[in-house]
Amino acid sequence: xxxxxxxxxxxxxxxxxxxxxxxxxxxxxxxxxxxxxxxxxxxxxxxxxxxxxxxxxxxxxxxxxxxxxxxxxxxxxxxxxxxxxxxxxxxxxxxxxxxxxxxxxxxxxxxxxxxxxxxxxxxxxxxxxxxxxxxxxxxxxxxxxxxxxxxxxxxxxxxxxxxxxxxxxxxxxxxxxxxxxxxxxxxxxxxxxxxxxxxxxxxxxxxxxxxxxxxxxxxxxxxxxxx
Numbered sequence: 327x328x329x330x331x332x333x334x335x336x337x338x339x340x341x342x343x344x345x346x347x348x349x350x351x352x353x354x355x356x357x358x359x360x361x362x363x364x365x366x367x368x369x370x371x372x373x374x375x376x377x378x379x380x381x382x383x384x385x386x387x388x389x390x391x392x393x394x395x396x397x398x399x400x401x402x403x404x405x406x407x408x409x410x411x412x413x414x415x416x417x418x419x420x421x422x423x424x425x426x427x428x429x430x431x432x433x434x435x436x437x438x439x440x441x442x443x444x445x446x447x448x449x450x451x452x453x454x455x456x457x458x459x460x461x462x463x464x465x466x467x468x469x470x471x472x473x474x475x476x477x478x479x480x481x482x483x484x485x486x487x488x489x490x491x492x493x494x495x496x497x498x499x500x501x502x503x504x505x506x507x508x509x510x511x512x513x514x515x516x517x518x519x520x521x522x523x524x525x526x527x528x529x530x531x532x533x534x535x536x537x538x539x540x541x542x543x544x545x546x547x548x549x550x551x552x553x
Contacts, residue, residue: 339396363551366375367536368396368529371449374517375462376421382465386428387421388414388437389514391522396529400521402445403515409469421512435470446477447513450537450548454498454521456481460551477551480541482521488544497526508550522549 362388372391378384387407392400405428418424453459456479467474486496499511502520504526510516527538537545541548 342530353550367394367539368526368534369394369449370452370525370537371446371527372392372452372520372522373446373459373463374453374521376417376423376512376514376516377462378408378410378417378423380414382462383432383469384408384410385462385466386423386431388434388442388520390442391515391518392445392524393522396526398519401515401519402441402493403439404441407431407433409433415540421514430497433470434466435472438467438470438472443475451477451479451551452482452521452525453479454482454517454524456483456549460549464551474551478548479551480537480546480548481545482524485528485541485544485546486524489531489548496539 367533370393374389375385376387378386383533386408388403389400391398405423407428407430411425411429413423413425413428451460460479463477464474483496483498484499485519486493489506490496492503493499493500498517498520501507501524502509502511505524507520507523509520528544529535529540532540534543540546
């Protein structure tokens with residue numbers, strides 16, 4: 327199911343329509359000067375979580391891939407020991423992870439400041455069905471009483487619907503099958519990589535050189551993680 331696990335579960339591998347931006351995005355932009363750090367280039371970080379049960383703070387794996395100038399340049403994967411050491415059997419059937427896999431893994435609090443937050447840096451996040459992954463990130467930060475940063479993000483599922491409206495399904499597995507992308511579905515790192523490939527495919531269709539142009543051309547929305 328998952329890639330080889332090392333070091334306690336951590337693996338590190340080196341328009342016609344106006345873009346819709348939330349008020350929180352503009353507030354963040356004005357406060358922190360985020361604009362310009364990534365605009366002008368196809369720079370972004372994809373993220374995917376797997377959870378142990380329905381509650382959002384139960385993250386048990388995370389995968390991230392960094393794209394600079396339209397190329398995957400770095401990735402990060404870690405198993406996560408959830409707050410309650412329990413994984414629903416039906417969730418194990420989906421992602422293949424068991425309590426034995428995560429019992430010795432670091433908690434999210436162990437990973438956030440030391441690994442995940444620095445990896446994201448000041449780039450926008452992308453996730454397939456972003457409302458789910460962003461709600462997991464927000465919930466797990468809140469669970470551990472960590473500051474929730476105002477991270478900009480966009481949804482690749484929404485982007486896919488605007489790029490390939492003729493397709494019957496825009497689920498990640500369906501898109502991958504349609505485009506011949508071979509990957510290990512519900513492995514957090516593979517999901518994140520596949521998500522990034524879809525962004526680049528969409529950018530080619532819209533002839534977009536950067537995330538701003540792409541979202542503008544597609545009429546997609548950039549949101550901001552609430553804090």
